Amino acid sequence: MQPWMTTHHIDSTGVYQFLPPTRKQNGVLKPISTPTPTSYHRQIKSMITLLEEKCNKLWSDICDKRQLGSDVKEYFKVHTTQLPTMYVLIKTHKFNISAITENSDLSRLCKVRPIVSCCGSPTEKLAWICTKVLSSLLDHIPSHLRDTHSHLERLKQLSPGELRGHSFCSADVTSLYTNINIQGCIEDVINLAAEHLDSLQLFGLELVDVHEMLELVFTSSYFVFDRKLYQQMLGLFMGCKPSPIGAIVRVYTFERRSLYIDPHYLPTSSVYGRYVDDAGTIAKSEDQARNLFNRIADEDPDGHLGWEIDYPSSTDQFIPFLGTQIRISEEGGLESKYYRKEQKKQITLNFKSHHPMKTKVEVARNFYKTANISSSSPELTEESYKVVDRLLVNNGYPDPRQFLEFRMENSGVRLSAEQRSVTLKLPYMSEEISSKITKFIRRKKLPITVVFLPGIKLKDLFCSSRPHDKRHCTISSCQICPKITTERVDCSKICPIYRITCNLCCQFYVGESSRSLHDDERLGEHLRYASNPTCNSYKDEALAIHYKEHHPGLSPDLMFELLGTESNTIIRKVLEAHFIFTLKPEINNKEECTLLQRFLLQS
Template structure:
């Protein structure tokens, strides 16, 4: 954990909730079985099966769900109380750091001040309303290169690339590429002007929310936009083709991975300084920093590259960790299926195998992996068994058939494993999800919506007779409630079953007590949950909905 701010100190409750290598990805076991979510996933899966198969799968799933289950919490009562206090503490902000899997804790005042300064000093305008490849590829390429003792290992970093890309210039580059693309008509019916109009709209209508205000970015590409890496790469390719390749003293190697560049420089350190100055005087907003090898070593991505100084040869490599690295991984006690935790072990092993250029480096990294996983509560015997399984894979596995359906269900120990096993018997591939993480509980940078402003939900509206109308909407709930009120007021009984109920029975609706039963983004799942809620809770009008058997 990283406390930021002069007066920011880690309290006992903070250490209790976020210490012991938990991290914000730590998932809590739920208090109760989320039956509605599981039923919805089962019903969604059954729609992809034949009637006979779906009925059998549904019946056998029901038998699993009907067995009583007491869920054991994976945190103590003291930790739960501390978590509630921390969640309700409005004086602090808890955020994930952008690197190292660390957790940042700030005073709310300091957080708002820093964000306000960033907005004031940066290229942002307040709005009136809400309007590369990777390490394996790098290692593979590195093995093909030889280096001599006079050549320098260098890395360049483009400072804040996304937010400093000149958007208009990049759009001009894209237009030029499209206008000279002889095969464009084979890939799209859009002409160049229409394509550019849509692209410009997507790029220039990005905004973000701070508290209750909205801001638009005035320059550069937006962080988090799926178009930002594509447009940034287009600009940088043009930059490299135009300037880097034409420079009189060209680098021997110039490999860029988004905003990080690995280079071999054969022209001496003085000329390297001239080259850096040249790069930084081309485009006003595009600036490079430089890191030079030390003791014949240079870190790049997650690889430490070492020159083989005994002969003019290629390199030695081993795993590199930045100073900001916390050695925090998914905690073994987190409410995730065991396969996910084994996946953590395998990913660390695979990286060690890939990056380590000799046996000594590899064995050192394996020992390090064991130590850090032990700190994250992994049993050492489990880690050892996982290593053996990776090193001695079984060849007895029969080739699996393509699944007839996929099913994603919440992970509940004692239930989810049984449903997965049942699914295997029907050739259904089952995946697990966890929602109740410390991040979802503690990290809130946007104001919390009032319940009736929420979208994508299943809701209920109580009547004086004791029954509830249950419905679903993708729009804000208060908008949907206004529609119901208008239907009742204007006797539009053909538009609303709720209006029909009011006029047939002369009842009064308690509009102020309308509430959300559950939120659901997916339309199909939302309709299924609406149907299930009507049948489970005795909704007023269970008509015209998907049948839930």
């Protein structure tokens, strides 16, 4: 996505606020007149530190009050996090390509969906806890659709007499997440949780604790774009784990004050269903449908809730809704078929991709299964199958209908779910090797379920959409970046596996870290070990031992190289062991492999 489109969205919607870097003058914070990259970096780092302290303090207080134990307290504490980042996606189904002219303003023609990715953010762990506790609330919302075919099951329960004279219509909430009142949303969620407290799994917490965590998660609405700090002033992040639950409950609060109190809006409550911001129901006329959705919107005290309604112009027209197309005939017959947006790219798992054949078979079979569930008659099933045919042929599947009857070769005795007690994850290399491993496990009746993981993906090879851009370190007098020899890598890289070479003797060291390469974090520590080898607190460190024994009195001359990155701790340590055994670094302490083995056994 082009950055100018994200910039236009941030500047034009009035939802976001740019936060300029500040400095204290006479005890008062004032914006810096000409901020530098370093001042932006310090501002962002300061905000990360502040949010980490807030999250850790809140979680520590909760653990102390509820006596959750030191292990639980430490596990959910946060460190080395990063602020959420924003990007936008074009809503291709709302993009009218025929309206483009030579003087068109694309920023006005393109409707976008703003995503604020909260992966690795300071509030991510608290957000996960809130989601885990509150997810069961969705079972108590009668309008909520658990999956994209639940609405078909509801409509099938109605007789032709009940459907006759009605049309199926759908509606989409306009910008649901950014139009949500945060405090009202939190109150609605907690009130609904209090109503159904007996059905919640609180894991030793109290509802007041969930309230405090939810408030911190939803109000810490800071994010980074183009290495600058912004704050979302209205609504919820689309990308924060508990945001969908909050949005669903908030709209349900409006529904229960209108539809479920005044029954004349619906022939029966079961015909109305909503999947987050997409709702579907039946109505006798467009005016009746509009009155129904306007009645829900009127319950929003802020007046921000709005609907875009799609009502059929004739009884022959199908209305798309959640991967299906639906219409009600004049006789009251329910007709449906599989739907895939015309603007949606015809891309799925390619037949030539480096995945096990079983995975490709299941992908094809599930598409046909979905098409079959979505279709109400043999004729419409055939139409749905043709949509899937085009998709699979476009992705290299030969004769895609064969996968409906395709059978994978099986051998040996199948174990029950209770007997398969261990999951073994292995890299996928070829069908032949995978088959031999699977047959051996079944023949020996080993209690193992094998999962073959795909190999290197394109995202692993092309990790950036702008691969020729070199990041510039914003830390003044950085001691690490000048020593990094890997291209397009600076000291901000997180979760690295690295090699440190001593230029005085060309011996090297291999290590890993969950932190960054920054000079006050992992590589900075190694530099201090080599600079002060006689310090008592460094006496067991490999680089301190090396410089004390081989280069006493000399200043360290080190060179850093990035071997890889991996966020998963176990995999990262396995990769470190792999590099130690294959590269045989002279400086490494041999006890590290023993520690690694002990770590893996405990995991």
